[in-house]
Amino acid sequence: xxxxxxxxxxxxxxxxxxxxxxxxxxxxxxxxxxxxxxxxxxxxxxxxxxxxxxxxxxxxxxxxxxxxxx
Numbered sequence: 001x002x003x004x005x006x007x008x009x010x011x012x013x014x015x016x017x018x019x020x021x022x023x024x025x026x027x028x029x030x031x032x033x034x035x036x037x038x039x040x041x042x043x044x045x046x047x048x049x050x051x052x053x054x055x056x057x058x059x060x061x062x063x064x065x066x067x068x069x070x
Contacts, residue, residue, distance in 0.1 A: 030059055 040046035
């Protein structure tokens with residue numbers, strides 16, 4: 001029973017970590033911009049520089065790869 005509970009806790013912690021790493025708050029914090037600015041970029045209301053778009057793409061690809069690997 002103890003192992004089953006540990007397994008559930010591990011699954012929940014990994015899920016929370018994956019959810020946070022894909023959140024706009026996390027990405028915005030890494031880029032040094034506000035969540036609303038990032039939201040406007042994703043929605044197309046604000047145009048991002050090519051440098052910013054490459055940074056966003058790099059963060060998303062890198063973090064998704066790390067999460068899938070663990």
